[in-house]
Amino acid sequence: MSNWEILWSARDQFWVGFLRTMEIFGLSISVAFVIGCALLYLLEGSRPRLTVPLRVFIDGMRMLPFLILAYLLYYGLPSFGIRLDAWWAGVGALAVYHGCYIGEIFRGSRITFPPGQVEAAKAHGFTKGKMFFRLILPQIVMQTRPLLGNQLIYALKDTAFLVIITVRELTAAANSLSGTYFIPTEAFIVVIGFYWAVSVVMEVIIKQCGRFSAKRGFDNA
Amino acid sequence: MPDANPSTAGHRENDRSGATAVAIRNLSKSFDDVEVLRDVNLEVKKGDVVTILGSSGSGKSTLLRCINWLEQPERGSIHIAGERIGMTDEGRAMSVKALARVRAKTGMVFQGFNLWPHLNVLHNVTEAPIHVLGKSKHEAETHARALLEKVGMSHKMDAYPNTLSGGQKQRVAIARALAMQPEVMLFDEPTSALDPELVGEVLAVIKDLSAEGYTMVIVTHEMAFSRAVSDQVVFLEKGLIIEKADPETFFTNPSTERVRKFLERND
Numbered sequence A: 001m002s003n004w005e006i007l008w009s010a011r012d013q014f015w016v017g018f019l020r021t022m023e024i025f026g027l028s029i030s031v032a033f034v035i036g037c038a039l040l041y042l043l044e045g046s047r048p049r050l051t052v053p054l055r056v057f058i059d060g061m062r063m064l065p066f067l068i069l070a071y072l073l074y075y076g077l078p079s080f081g082i083r084l085d086a087w088w089a090g091v092g093a094l095a096v097y098h099g100c101y102i103g104e105i106f107r108g109s110r111i112t113f114p115p116g117q118v119e120a121a122k123a124h125g126f127t128k129g130k131m132f133f134r135l136i137l138p139q140i141v142m143q144t145r146p147l148l149g150n151q152l153i154y155a156l157k158d159t160a161f162l163v164i165i166t167v168r169e170l171t172a173a174a175n176s177l178s179g180t181y182f183i184p185t186e187a188f189i190v191v192i193g194f195y196w197a198v199s200v201v202m203e204v205i206i207k208q209c210g211r212f213s214a215k216r217g218f219d220n221a
Numbered sequence B: 001m002p003d004a005n006p007s008t009a010g011h012r013e014n015d016r017s018g019a020t021a022v023a024i025r026n027l028s029k030s031f032d033d034v035e036v037l038r039d040v041n042l043e044v045k046k047g048d049v050v051t052i053l054g055s056s057g058s059g060k061s062t063l064l065r066c067i068n069w070l071e072q073p074e075r076g077s078i079h080i081a082g083e084r085i086g087m088t089d090e091g092r093a094m095s096v097k098a099l100a101r102v103r104a105k106t107g108m109v110f111q112g113f114n115l116w117p118h119l120n121v122l123h124n125v126t127e128a129p130i131h132v133l134g135k136s137k138h139e140a141e142t143h144a145r146a147l148l149e150k151v152g153m154s155h156k157m158d159a160y161p162n163t164l165s166g167g168q169k170q171r172v173a174i175a176r177a178l179a180m181q182p183e184v185m186l187f188d189e190p191t192s193a194l195d196p197e198l199v200g201e202v203l204a205v206i207k208d209l210s211a212e213g214y215t216m217v218i219v220t221h222e223m224a225f226s227r228a229v230s231d232q233v234v235f236l237e238k239g240l241i242i243e244k245a246d247p248e249t250f251f252t253n254p255s256t257e258r259v260r261k262f263l264e265r266n267d
């Protein structure tokens, strides 16, 4: 049996690992997006006492290697009496880590948001919450679309680190097959194929979304 | 459905009953120790058009922005249709909600248009009526269509702001402010950011509104327009109102030397 035939016969393992990767990725990036929006909202300025702690938190996360955060959540939290299973530790680490990156992306864009639009909103009787969700956030998301696209791809790649904390995802599947049959090259070529395919699909989707924002004059397509 | 008719609220045809739309009393405002407005008093009657003139830096924008509390004055009071803005009658700062509600009684048109670019023309106009006033989508859209018709922009309902000329943007911004059915419309140099050939179309819309009896306070540098449209002309100089007169008197026989000089220079 050739190496490729071995892998083909183990295709179920890849498939299960792939589904798990997608599950973790989908959930954690969705939560990360919500965290990013929440950070932006909290930084909107009516809570000055929160600003410094939040900025420190965001910068702290961004300067931390992702792997170490995953380690801390999985191996470190139990010593504080909190025991997460590997899957939840992985999702939590990805969500918080990339949530901070997304928050920082949003913050950068918020700085250049035209103040006149906020004044127009105030003059039309908008209060902070509605103004944020209806007028500011949609534009910030359109404006930062390319950066968000990059962040999706970083997050997808970061799921591979979770093999270290024993999550049975795609890279773990390749790892175990390559160990069992000693065919590392072929096993990893297969997973690279998976990661590429997902990345390409995301790229296309993000590009398509660019038409939506380009029509509105956000010319970052 | 009376609300769908653009010419109900905000429209005060022949309403010269003497009711007060805006009352400004003893208003003072500083920016870092520099007094920008000094004891300003001004009354705008319902249905009246007041234009504010003055040289650059005299405090015209600041005065206008105090009326809807985009700037907070240190002293004095402003009432919109009898209701105080910004402060409670006991002199405490108004709650955010209450302030937003009183603000909604004013409509503001900015020099730089400030349309919301992610919304098309129709939705720019319906956004605040739906999400601030709580109107139904249907009601807001019916009203918005009528207003866009009024400002000559109904053919661009589905366009996004980035595809419009400055004059078109400003006309949409006027419709957007009118959609709140405000007690008073505030204009801060509505034509100053426009190419000269686009100024006329915007001034024509504002003239129509004055003919329909809308209450308006307009900061402008367009002397002929001011003369044609005003019931009252106010001249600001270093934060003081130094002349307040009907347009005929103001432009032909001003009482201060300063205004005479200003008019000569702007002839």
Ligand SMILES: Nc1ncnc2c1ncn2[C@@H]1O[C@H](COP(=O)(O)OP(=O)(O)OP(=O)(O)O)[C@@H](O)[C@H]1O
Residues within 6 Å of the ligand: B031, B032, B036, B054, B055, B056, B057, B058, B059, B060, B061, B062, B063
């Ligand atoms: N946010 C601010 N902070 C500090 N100073 C300000 C601020 N806004 C206005 N000023 C100052 O207040 C004075 C009045 O400004 P204002 O914008 O009201 O003048 P204006 O009459 O509208 O002038 P223009 O015709 O140039 O628009 C100016 O000296 C200006 O520099």
Ligand SMILES: [Mg+2]
Residues within 6 Å of the ligand: B060, B061, B062, B189
């Ligand atoms: Mg000004």
